[in-house]
Amino acid sequence: MxxxxxxxxxxxxxxxxxxxxxxxxxxxxxxxxxxxxxxxxYAEALEEYRHALAEWKRRHPDAGPPSL
Known part of the structure; x- marks a missing residue:
């Protein structure tokens, strides 16, 4: 099915x-x-987030900004 x-x-x-x-x-x-x-x-977590977001954007080049 x-x-x-x-x-x-x-x-x-x-x-x-x-x-x-x-x-x-x-x-x-x-x-x-x-x-x-x-x-x-917070500054450390923000740096990790920015790195993770850049990696995610590389994997999803057609995606717009993530919605929050």
Whole structure:
């Protein structure tokens, strides 16, 4: 039995675009000079996201910007 077209898996379902990290809220930083601040962790996660997004765009050159 064949599935209706709207139920068929799409090729992009197995390779969705990466999601950006959540930006820390101002209250999440205690401003006490921690060696590893939530903003440092966010900056690292944002760099990883940008790298993953660039790789994803290489695999999907016809795709528009990922929708959030």
């Amino acid at each position: 064949m599935l209706p077209e709207h139920e068929l898996p799409r090729p992009d379902d197995d390779d969705p675009p990466p999601l950006p990290p959540d930006k820390p809220l101002p209250a999440e930083c205690c401003e006490s000079g921690c060696p590893i601040c939530v903003y440092d962790l």
